[in-house]
Amino acid sequence: MTASIQEGIYLKDKPEVFMQQFITEVQQEMDKGTIQRSNPVHFIMNLFSLVVYPFIVKPLNQHLFGLNEQEYENIVKERKTVILNTLFNN
Numbered sequence: 001m002t003a004s005i006q007e008g009i010y011l012k013d014k015p016e017v018f019m020q021q022f023i024t025e026v027q028q029e030m031d032k033g034t035i036q037r038s039n040p041v042h043f044i045m046n047l048f049s050l051v052v053y054p055f056i057v058k059p060l061n062q063h064l065f066g067l068n069e070q071e072y073e074n075i076v077k078e079r080k081t082v083i084l085n086t087l088f089n090n
Contacts, residue, residue: 035088043087050083
């Protein structure tokens with residue numbers, strides 16, 4: 001993804017080129033052992049899901065867990081570390 005951005009290729013302009021380069025970067029990290037081996041598309045879909053899901057279901061999560069706005073914001077901030085630990089081999 002960083003290579004795509006550095007080359008001036010943005011998701012909104014050329015999504016297929018951007019994503020292909022992102023897949024290539026993910027595969028390279030899998031080859032290095034930074035990311036567990038799998039289909040890179042699965043990794044990217046998991047990344048997107050982990051990041052977007054809390055925002056899509058925010059009202060439901062707040063209701064289910066009895067969280068106010070500040071408490072939910074704190075949970076979302078904590079997810080940054082949770083997501084990194086979930087996706088990357090540490």
